[in-house]
Amino acid sequence: MTLRHTIVDAIETIAREQDKPMPPVTDDLVMVDTEFDSLCFALLVARMEDMTGVDPFSDMEVADLPVTVGDLVALYDRAVQKRAA
Amino acid sequence: MILRERLAAADLGGLTLSDHRGRMPLADLLRGTATAPAAAALAGRSVLLATGGQMAAARAMVALDGLAGRMVLVPPGLAPEHVAAIAADGGVESVVTDEGFPEAGLPACVPRVPVEAACAAAVERSVPTEWVLATSGTTGRPKLVAHTLEGLAGGINTAAIPEPGTVWSTFYDIRRYGGLQVFLRAMLAPAALVLSDADEPLRDFLARIGAAGVTHLLGTPSHWRLALMSAGVSEIAPRYVRLSGEIADQTILDLLRTAFPEARIAHAYASTEGGVGFTVEDGREGFPAALVGTRAGIEITIRDDGLYVRSNRTGRRYLGDGAPALMDADGFVDTGDLVERRGARYHFLGRRSGVINVGGAKVQPEEVEAVLNVHPRVSMSRVRARPNPLLGAIVEAEVVLRAPGAPEEAASLKSAIIAHCRPHLARHKVPASVRFVPDLPLTAGGKLLRRAP
Numbered sequence: 001m002t003l004r005h006t007i008v009d010a011i012e013t014i015a016r017e018q019d020k021p022m023p024p025v026t027d028d029l030v031m032v033d034t035e036f037d038s039l040c041f042a043l044l045v046a047r048m049e050d051m052t053g054v055d056p057f058s059d060m061e062v063a064d065l066p067v068t069v070g071d072l073v074a075l076y077d078r079a080v081q082k083r084a085a
Numbered sequence: 086m087i088l089r090e091r092l093a094a095a096d097l098g099g100l101t102l103s104d105h106r107g108r109m110p111l112a113d114l115l116r117g118t119a120t121a122p123a124a125a126a127l128a129g130r131s132v133l134l135a136t137g138g139q140m141a142a143a144r145a146m147v148a149l150d151g152l153a154g155r156m157v158l159v160p161p162g163l164a165p166e167h168v169a170a171i172a173a174d175g176g177v178e179s180v181v182t183d184e185g186f187p188e189a190g191l192p193a194c195v196p197r198v199p200v201e202a203a204c205a206a207a208v209e210r211s212v213p214t215e216w217v218l219a220t221s222g223t224t225g226r227p228k229l230v231a232h233t234l235e236g237l238a239g240g241i242n243t244a245a246i247p248e249p250g251t252v253w254s255t256f257y258d259i260r261r262y263g264g265l266q267v268f269l270r271a272m273l274a275p276a277a278l279v280l281s282d283a284d285e286p287l288r289d290f291l292a293r294i295g296a297a298g299v300t301h302l303l304g305t306p307s308h309w310r311l312a313l314m315s316a317g318v319s320e321i322a323p324r325y326v327r328l329s330g331e332i333a334d335q336t337i338l339d340l341l342r343t344a345f346p347e348a349r350i351a352h353a354y355a356s357t358e359g360g361v362g363f364t365v366e367d368g369r370e371g372f373p374a375a376l377v378g379t380r381a382g383i384e385i386t387i388r389d390d391g392l393y394v395r396s397n398r399t400g401r402r403y404l405g406d407g408a409p410a411l412m413d414a415d416g417f418v419d420t421g422d423l424v425e426r427r428g429a430r431y432h433f434l435g436r437r438s439g440v441i442n443v444g445g446a447k448v449q450p451e452e453v454e455a456v457l458n459v460h461p462r463v464s465m466s467r468v469r470a471r472p473n474p475l476l477g478a479i480v481e482a483e484v485v486l487r488a489p490g491a492p493e494e495a496a497s498l499k500s501a502i503i504a505h506c507r508p509h510l511a512r513h514k515v516p517a518s519v520r521f522v523p524d525l526p527l528t529a530g531g532k533l534l535r536r537a538p
Contacts, residue, residue, distance in 0.1 A: 017503075018512060038444060039513055042475040046517050057474035 003052070003080065004073050010047050011069070014040050027070035054079040086234055086243070087151035087211045088272050089115060095275050102271075104140045104280040105293060111275055114147040117207030123198045124152070124206040130178040131155040133192075135168065137185015139259050139280040141200045143268060145181050146259075148204045150234060151211030153179075157229065158260040160219050161283055162529040165190030167226055171219055174229045174405030217404060218262055220357050230357050230400035230411065238269050239382060239398035240353075240361030247274035248324075254279040254294045256304035256312070261530050262357040263330045267303050276301075283529075291317030299323060305330040305531040306337045310465045313340055314487075327364075329353040331532050332433040334455040335370040342368060358411060359420040360398030370455075371432035386417065391437060392424050393417040423449065439535060441469070443513040444476035450535070453480060453516065456509045460502050462486050467525050467533055468516065482516035485525055495521065 001009070008025045015022040020035040031041070049055045056064070056079035066072040093115055100111040118124075132153040136142045142158070149156045157175035159168060168190030172180075179196050181203045191197075216237055219227035253271040257264030259280065271278035279297045281290055291312060294302065302323040304312065309328060312318050326341050326348045333352035341350050354362040354372065362385060365372045377385050383396035399418045402411045412418045423434040435451035442448075450468035457466040464487045471481035482502075490498050499519040506515045526534040 017507075038475060042444070042473045042479050043517050045475055046471065046473060046479055050518060055474065 003077055006051055007044075007048065007073055007076060008069070010044055010051070011036065014043050014047070018043075025069055027068060027073070029069045030067055031069065031072070032067075048076060052076065052080055054083055086238065087213075088147050088234070089117075089151055089207070090211065091243075091273055092147065092275055097275060100275055100277045102140070102143055102278050102280070103297065104138065105282045105285050105289075106140070109140075109144075111272075111277075114144060114204075117148050117152075117205055119207050119209045121202070121206040123202040124208060126179050126196050126198055127153050127181070127203060127206055128208050129154040129212065131157065131176045132198075133157045133159060133172050133175060133177040133180045133182075133195075134260075135159040135180055135182045135186045135191060136200055137183055138282065139264075141183050141185070142260055143278070143280065144204045145200050146268070147272065148206060149181065150214045150216075152206060152208045153214050154212065155215040155217060155231075157217040158219070158265075159186075160227075160260045160529060161258050163190075163219070163227070167219075170226050171229055174408070175217055176404070215401075216265075218260075218265065218357050218400075228408065229404040231402050231404055232360075232400050233397075234269075236360060236398050236401070237265065238273060239396065240266070240355070240364070241270055241273055243273050245274075247276045248300070250298070251276040251301055252279060252297060252299045253277065253301045253303075254281070254297070254299040255302065256281055256290075256308035257330075257531055258283070258529070262355065263303060263305070263530070266329075266353075266355065266361065267301075270301075287311060287315050288317035291315060292320045295320030295322070301325040301327070303327040303329065305527075306333050307331060307465065307525075307527050307533050308531045309337055309341060311527075313344055314464060318344065323348055326350045327353060329355050330530065332435065332451050332455070333370060334458055336455070336458040338368055338370060356420060356422075358400045359394045359418050360396060360400065362392075362394050362396075362398075362420075369430070371427075371430045374426060374429050374431055377431070384417075387424060387426075387431075390423045390425065390434070392420045392422045394420060441478050441480060443478055443480065446511075446513045448480055448514045453482065453506070453510060453514055456506050457482055457484060457502065457516070459509075460505045462488075462490070462498065463502065465525055465533075467535070469535070471517065479517040480514060482519045483522045483525060484519055485522060490521070 011025050018040050022034055045057050056075050066075050097111045101108045134145050172192045181198045183200045216232045217229050253267050253276055255264050255267040259265055259268040279294050279299055306328050326345055351364045351366045353364045363376050386393045395417045400411050421437050423437050424431045425434050435449035440447045453468040454466045457463050464485045467483045469481055470478035473479045502519050528534050
């Protein structure tokens with residue numbers, strides 16, 4: 001599974017568990033425009049840390065704040081690359 | 086009330102005090118004389134009781150009550166710096182000790198009295214001794230709580246004649262509040278008492294108390310959960326099962342009811358600071374709302390969801406320089422326990438200090454654990470804060486399964502346990518993650534260890 005698949009799968013799973021109806025999760029979907037709320041986001045961060053071992057939110061710049069799902073994928077991608085380096 | 090005088094006035098025929106090494110007649114606790122050399126070193130003094138095992142502590146407690154001015158009980162497993170701290174806070178003038186207690190931490194310039202010498206001592210005219218216990222806080226330096234013997238025994242019906250054949254035991258150490266209650270119940274009845282030992286495997290302890298015919302047994306819910314998981318549980322047949330020291334949830338009460346269908350099952354609300362508040366015997370978690378208010382010898386009130394107790398059973402004060410006040414201006418002790426009323430019953434939510442803050446929403450670990458423990462595969466659980474960059478913390482659960490699962494079912498079982506929580510808990514209280522662990526650590530006091538790791 002690619003990193004993108006992992007993230008999209010986690011978002012869809014959490015949304016389903018939390019009863020948050022979501023539009024199709026595409027790269028240009030703006031997360032804060034959906035019902036995916038702060039608790040969902042917190043769960044996503046924890047779950048991604050469990051699966052990838054990285055938590056890019058724990059030391060990030062404001063400029064890094066992901067807006068779209070594509071930003072989020074890029075953020076995790078950078079964190080995983082950085083750890084591998 | 087003086088222990089020695091109570092025992093001397095009773096028929097002690099055949100009653101014994103025993104541990105994993107051996108047994109002695111209760112009558113042997115009364116051998117002391119006022120002419121013994123140690124009597125002068127102990128009479129009226131503040132005495133630190135620092136022994137390796139419980140048998141020596143039990144014998145010395147009987148000897149020192151009425152003889153020492155103050156008796157400071159050193160609980161087992163205390164770090165040397167904390168032994169030194171409580172010796173200082175307790176204004177200790179003599180140390181009663183034995184070879185089983187490590188020298189490190191004992192105050193240097195204070196006379197040492199061997200346990201055997203202390204047990205040989207008595208006094209012509211007894212004085213009331215102040216009993217001092219260390220709190221079982223999970224972090225930092227323990228606080229010393231001063232009690233009177235009357236206060237410690239305030240929840241015990243000292244006028245009752247014990248049921249014939251009563252044999253007491255406890256998973257606790259008798260130098261902690263819960264265990265001391267059992268020690269005093271046995272001494273004041275009087276009745277036979279079987280002591281536990283920290284180094285004895287649980288299965289061996291259960292076999293030993295089974296063989297000794299123990300009828301009355303006290304432990305924390307965590308002690309009982311472990312016991313019910315042990316093969317040794319088939320060896321015991323208590324008539325009276327008592328729980329204290331932690332919240333007794335419905336799951337553990339039901340498990341005990343199934344394991345011991347004929348037993349009286351009682352969960353007591355008690356603490357080192359607050360004393361014995363009440364005992365509930367209806368087999369249901371929580372306590373009847375009717376217990377709030379004023380009853381004989383005790384007043385209970387709820388303020389800001391916290392439980393407060395005013396009674397002569399509570400500690401009198403904390404000892405030590407700069408110690409905070411134990412009770413407020415009205416004489417009420419804040420127990421630090423949070424409760425919630427549901428219909429005609431109050432339920433415990435946990436410690437005020439133990440809350441997990443999930444983005445401003447509070448979570449009591451114990452509330453989540455109670456839900457987790459209902460799941461048929463879950464034996465026990467510990468809920469803790471997991472740091473989270475978005476909400477500060479989220480809820481994480483460590484779970485001990487009743488029987489280990491196959492590796493390939495781990496993921497689905499975690500999901501099932503989390504799904505089980507959802508209908509019962511607000512969404513921020515539902516564990517974000519579950520980890521399976523082989524066991525969970527208990528404190529020396531038999532409570533779930535809540536601090537790291």
